[in-house]
Amino acid sequence: MKAVVQRVLEASVTVDGQRVSEMGPGLLVLLGVGKGDTDADLAWAKALYERACEALRKRGLTVGTGIFGADMKVALVNDGPVTILLESPPKPGAPAA
Numbered sequence: 001m002k003a004v005v006q007r008v009l010e011a012s013v014t015v016d017g018q019r020v021s022e023m024g025p026g027l028l029v030l031l032g033v034g035k036g037d038t039d040a041d042l043a044w045a046k047a048l049y050e051r052a053c054e055a056l057r058k059r060g061l062t063v064g065t066g067i068f069g070a071d072m073k074v075a076l077v078n079d080g081p082v083t084i085l086l087e088s089p090p091k092p093g094a095p096a097a
Helices: 042-058
Strands: 002-015 018-023 026-032 072-087
Touching: 026 042
Parallel strands: none
Antiparallel strands: 002 018, 002 026, 002 072
């Protein structure tokens, strides 16, 4: 799983011309689930993504989402040079993402 964390003044996600999520100032987390995380099983990848979102909610964070697997357009205004890249190691024997 890969994540990009950015401090933003505002951000939004659009799918098929419709804005599906937006936020004001805060941290934006872009989360990606690759083949190495899930053995390429789409249902498992979606479940892993949903568990990650729920874990953030349980920590008291507000979590807005796009639509899993959709072609999403993300617009954002960065707030300072704060960008953090996170990557978990792939499962042993899994193909590279």
